[in-house]
Amino acid sequence: MATTATGMGKDKKKRVEIFDLEENLAVDLAKFTSDLSDKFCKERGAFTVVVSGGSLIKSLRKLVESPYVDSIDWSRWHFFWVDERVVPKHHDDSNYKLAYDSFLSKVPIPPGNVYAINESLSAEAAADDYETCLKHLVKTNILRVSESTGFPKFDLILLGMGPDGHVASLFPGHGLCKENQKWVMSITDSPKPPSERITFTFPVINSSAYVALVVCGSGKAEAVQAALKKTGDVPAGSVSAEDELVWFLDKPACSKL
Ligand SMILES: O=C1O[C@H](COP(=O)(O)O)[C@@H](O)[C@H](O)[C@H]1O
Numbered sequence: 001m002a003t004t005a006t007g008m009g010k011d012k013k014k015r016v017e018i019f020d021l022e023e024n025l026a027v028d029l030a031k032f033t034s035d036l037s038d039k040f041c042k043e044r045g046a047f048t049v050v051v052s053g054g055s056l057i058k059s060l061r062k063l064v065e066s067p068y069v070d071s072i073d074w075s076r077w078h079f080f081w082v083d084e085r086v087v088p089k090h091h092d093d094s095n096y097k098l099a100y101d102s103f104l105s106k107v108p109i110p111p112g113n114v115y116a117i118n119e120s121l122s123a124e125a126a127a128d129d130y131e132t133c134l135k136h137l138v139k140t141n142i143l144r145v146s147e148s149t150g151f152p153k154f155d156l157i158l159l160g161m162g163p164d165g166h167v168a169s170l171f172p173g174h175g176l177c178k179e180n181q182k183w184v185m186s187i188t189d190s191p192k193p194p195s196e197r198i199t200f201t202f203p204v205i206n207s208s209a210y211v212a213l214v215v216c217g218s219g220k221a222e223a224v225q226a227a228l229k230k231t232g233d234v235p236a237g238s239v240s241a242e243d244e245l246v247w248f249l250d251k252p253a254c255s256k257l
Helices: 022-044 095-102 123-139 202-206 218-229
Strands: 002-004 014-019 047-051 077-081 083-085 156-159 184-187 197-200 210-215 244-250
Touching: 002 022, 014 022, 022 047, 022 156, 022 210, 022 244, 077 095, 083 095, 123 184, 123 197, 210 218, 218 244
Parallel strands: 014 244, 047 077, 047 156, 156 210, 210 244
Antiparallel strands: 002 014, 083 197, 184 197
């Protein structure tokens, strides 16, 4: 059972969905993603999807089950990471490994449509390399560009949020949160290990057509409150989308609202 929260500001492009159980959140998130996949595959013959690491990946588990595993046109998916740790792909800290083990290994997305970072490079070079890859995909019309911002416009970005309110590898008080030129940046002083990472910048995240911000658990309730009530400096509060931002929350995560 989901409740659509009101009184969270006047932003018509923002919706807050609250679920009694994380299980129900996962069911709704799968339908939301599948509906967008159908829409964009029909409209433009491709679906560009970006994921974070962390707990988000577990909440995507219903997509790799019936009916979605058989009904989604996986051949048209293009799969990206909003942030990645600069570690080997088989490392337990790798966001690629996390997504591969419980998602990518279970669905037939063409391997050429899965855009992992080149982790053999330095963090700075890996960020430049990923940005170059995105620019190539813009040239080949797989990735759109936002008419209003000039930044790449993904169809859907699926984000988690840390207990401190960080999204992607954009941490509270870090200068990267203010970057307004680059598409992908490196960070070598991440407060959460591992320290070396790459991350999409806010202009890229906020130029996405749709963004889902998926947050569960009481440990994140204060950051959810600060982000939604705009009472604190938490990066998640700066997330927006060109068409729609949807917060998917379980009851414990919104216990302070
Ligand atoms: O370090 C990271 O943390 C965030 C949040 O993770 P969670 O396990 O608390 O949901 C994640 O979204 C990000 O991709 C990851 O690199």
